Amino acid sequence: MNNLELAASKLNGRVWQKHGKNRVYLKADFKRNQSAYLDFDEVLEDATTDNMLDGAALKVYTDVWSQGTKWNVNATKQCKHRLMQEIAEATGAEVCETWEEVVLV
Numbered sequence: 001m002n003n004l005e006l007a008a009s010k011l012n013g014r015v016w017q018k019h020g021k022n023r024v025y026l027k028a029d030f031k032r033n034q035s036a037y038l039d040f041d042e043v044l045e046d047a048t049t050d051n052m053l054d055g056a057a058l059k060v061y062t063d064v065w066s067q068g069t070k071w072n073v074n075a076t077k078q079c080k081h082r083l084m085q086e087i088a089e090a091t092g093a094e095v096c097e098t099w100e101e102v103v104l105v
Helices: 003-010 069-091
Strands: 013-018 021-026 034-040 056-062
Touching (some): 003 034, 013 034
Antiparallel strands (some): 021 034, 034 056
16 A cells, blocks of 8 residues: 555545645545645655655645635644644654644745
């Protein structure tokens, strides 16, 4: 099983591969205007839980046009923190304690 398939099965997601992009879209309990996916640099064959997220970036988007920028940033940080906690449960990785500590890049 490759890293995309393993991540999708562990994190309740679905694999998407097109146009040279390797992603796992996450099916978390999002609000209406939120979406998230893991963006992978490369596909690793024979992946394990220890290395399934190597070269992956968690992307979270929140877009509510009627709210201000600060509200959207905070909502994105909260959603990303919740997903980071789910990923930590699946992989044993460490995560920051509060959503305020999440850095958006």
